[in-house]
Amino acid sequence: MVDWKKLVKKIPNKVQLSKKGEYEIVWVDEFKQHDTIGETRFDRKQIAIKKNLSPKLTTITDLHEVIHGLSGEHDAQLTENQVLALEKGLYYLLKDGNLFKKD
Numbered sequence: 001m002v003d004w005k006k007l008v009k010k011i012p013n014k015v016q017l018s019k020k021g022e023y024e025i026v027w028v029d030e031f032k033q034h035d036t037i038g039e040t041r042f043d044r045k046q047i048a049i050k051k052n053l054s055p056k057l058t059t060i061t062d063l064h065e066v067i068h069g070l071s072g073e074h075d076a077q078l079t080e081n082q083v084l085a086l087e088k089g090l091y092y093l094l095k096d097g098n099l100f101k102k103d
């Protein structure tokens with residue numbers, strides 16, 4: 001299982017994705033497009049996440065945007081559909097004791 005409440009509290013204020021790619025994580029009340037819940041801003045080096053989503057959706061959105069950020073920083077040119085496909089595997093990476101052993 002994944003303790004989403006615990007994880008969401010550990011989302012930092014910034015995340016480094018490449019040597020010069022440090023992204024500030026910012027919290028947004030509402031995006032211009034109302035169904036948007038996250039956005040990677042390469043020009044400002046920001047990952048923006050909508051406030052007040054569930055802990056699970058917040059965490060997954062953060063990681064979804066991190067994948068976009070990695071793709072941009074490392075020129076992988078992933079499409080939205082490819083990012084969404086990878087997103088489905090994130091749960092398994094986050095599962096306690098899976099990718100890294102338990103403490």
Ligand SMILES: [Zn+2]
Nearest residue numbers: 064068080083
């Ligand atoms: Zn996306």
